[in-house]
Amino acid sequence: MRTAFIRSLMEVASQDPRIVLLTGDLGFAVLDEFRAKYPAQFYNVGVAEQNLAGVATGLALAGHVVFTYSIGNFPTLRCLEQLRNDVCYHNADVKIVTVGGGLSYGTLGVSHFATEDLAILRALPNVTVVAPGDPSEVAQLVPQIVGRPGPVYLRLGRAGEKVVHAPGVEVVLGRPTRARAGSNVLLLTAGGMLPVALEAADLLEDDELDAEVVSVHTLKPLDTEEICALAARFPVVVTCEEHSAIGGLGGAVAEVLLEAGIAPTFRRFALSPGFPAGVGSQEYLRKVNALDAPALQALVLSLTGTRRSAGPRFAARQSG
Structure with a gap:
């Protein structure tokens, strides 16, 4: 970046x-x-x-x-x-x-x-x-x-992040940007968690869940109208951020939805309050702090009451 x-x-x-x-x-x-x-x-x-x-x-x-x-x-x-x-x-x-x-x-x-x-x-x-x-x-x-x-x-981010948006996708300050269309789970991301959410969405396909992934790159001012419109379409909404669960994207979205009276099943996928565990690479710290794609997949499955599928991606992970 x-x-x-x-x-x-x-x-x-x-x-x-x-x-x-x-x-x-x-x-x-x-x-x-x-x-x-x-x-x-x-x-x-x-x-x-x-x-x-x-x-x-x-x-x-x-x-x-x-x-x-x-x-x-x-x-x-x-x-x-x-x-x-x-x-x-x-x-x-x-x-x-x-x-x-x-x-x-x-x-x-x-x-x-x-x-x-x-x-x-x-x-x-x-x-x-x-x-x-x-x-x-x-x-x-x-x-x-x-x-x-x-x-x-x-x-x-630091360096080496991959471009995940398709060519020609317009990014507008103050307006969330859809990275992946879906039908039954909404993943709202801030910052470098966008690729993690997209990876989790791929994993969830094996569980027959179709996750929409939206990059909320502008946290303030938050596009409250669009956030409410998005959340109203999905029974499950999860915010994803490499940040404390307190006061970041999750807090901002929760405030908006509560005030608007929109009540999907909602969770913040973020760091637990307190200092993160461990010292090491970003990939390592995401894993030990349950902030990687498999952890997000598991959270969504728990919220939807869906059992993990033994689909092709799961089988490949097991054999590896």
């Missing part, structure tokens, strides 16, 4: 001199080309995230559209006071970019687990919260983020 981000930002920056990119002394393998092509639009403020937010606010108030770039919790939780009092209070044109949302930097331990960020940034006034599901969403959303006034939080 980070490569898709920087390529899309470079395209916009080539036409818009207002674009400025700030880094907290990180990301040079990704940012070097931007720095070389647009040296007057790039600043490294050092390992000083509070200053990163303050400098970004000043540049924004001077007429720039500013992107801050760092990893994990560094551009969010380390400078939360400055984000609230500087960026948000002034409704400044600052776009906060986190690379490594969720458990992407799992080998570095809890200091690098970004698993409460969506809840915290959703609570801040004036902030648009965006968590794309694949690189194609990132590429289409970046120009729209540039054109959206005020603070935006853009939560990216």
